[in-house]
Amino acid sequence: MGTESRNPRSMQIDRMSAVEIVSLMNGDEAQVLTALTHAERQIAEAAVKVAEAFQAGGRIIYVGAGTSGRVAMMDAAEMPPTFGVDPDRFVALIAGGSSAGINAVEDAEDDDHAGITALNELEVTPKDVVIGLAASGSTPFVVSAVRHARQKGLWTCGIANNRGGALLDAAELAIFLDTGPEVLTGSTRLKAGTSQKLALNRISTAAMVLSGKVVENLMVDVKAKNAKLKDRCARIVMELAPVTKDEAIDLLTRYDWSIRRTLEAARRR
Structure with missing residues (x-):
């Protein structure tokens, strides 16, 4: 063996x-x-x-x-x-x-x-x-x-x-x-x-x-359970939508830190 x-x-x-x-x-x-x-x-x-x-x-x-x-x-x-x-x-x-x-x-x-x-x-x-x-x-x-x-x-x-x-x-x-x-x-x-x-x-x-859990090489379904991950979520949104970090955080907060829902909202602006 x-x-x-x-x-x-x-x-x-x-x-x-x-x-x-x-x-x-x-x-x-x-x-x-x-x-x-x-x-x-x-x-x-x-x-x-x-x-x-x-x-x-x-x-x-x-x-x-x-x-x-x-x-x-x-x-x-x-x-x-x-x-x-x-x-x-x-x-x-x-x-x-x-x-x-x-x-x-x-x-x-x-x-x-x-x-x-x-x-x-x-x-x-x-x-x-x-x-x-x-x-x-x-x-x-x-x-x-x-x-x-x-x-x-x-x-x-x-x-x-x-x-x-x-x-x-x-x-x-x-x-x-x-x-x-x-x-x-x-x-x-x-x-x-x-x-x-x-x-x-x-x-x-x-x-x-x-299975569509990634956009480009970004984890768009990541769960924001701590400060590090919340910062990552904001950076992902900034990469995929024309928003500032403050705008990204504001939208993420509004949509319960769902990157997908935040991106949809950001693109409708």
Whole structure:
């Protein structure tokens, strides 16, 4: 198994200085972008499927354990503030439950029934899609959830860092990210986890762009929940309409900080 193999470049890491360790990791992690480039077409295909499901009213359900589950939670959590989507449209299921996002529950990933139960509790329909993530490609919680989803008629995708695992066989679309052995043998929170985070970044971002959540390269559905984001909203309005910052803020305040409604009002002036 690639992620469990020993990395010949780091065999002497226990004798290295801090600078040497950081330099080693910088060089080793170049493999992450190479892996993503090789999987470009599959990642793009996943983005299209996610966009289609989202536009049809379906949910995007990520399933993972350990680092993979935390990566999934991170991406799902960013969708409402970034793109103004309802929190239940992007859902992350992590082995051991939501508390495992903070405290590791290492044995939870071996419970294949829990993966099926977690999915059933969401009352999934064929409108939803399921994306399973597992560095090993064989995590029972994830594999069982993806198999169950596919049996129920949902479109499924598996993302793994080892070739030939059950997850890639179970999913309709297989995304293999060949990141190779870690600098610390088996520590898949490193390259494998990073590659999964970047893959989800690409899938969800491209899907939201395809779904009309972006104008030019501006997030026109961003939620203004703090001072920084309110300032960003004003700058976005100024980029897309002939108004001053004071005028933008005045209009945004009037339209409950909705950039889209503010732009419509600004263009009617």
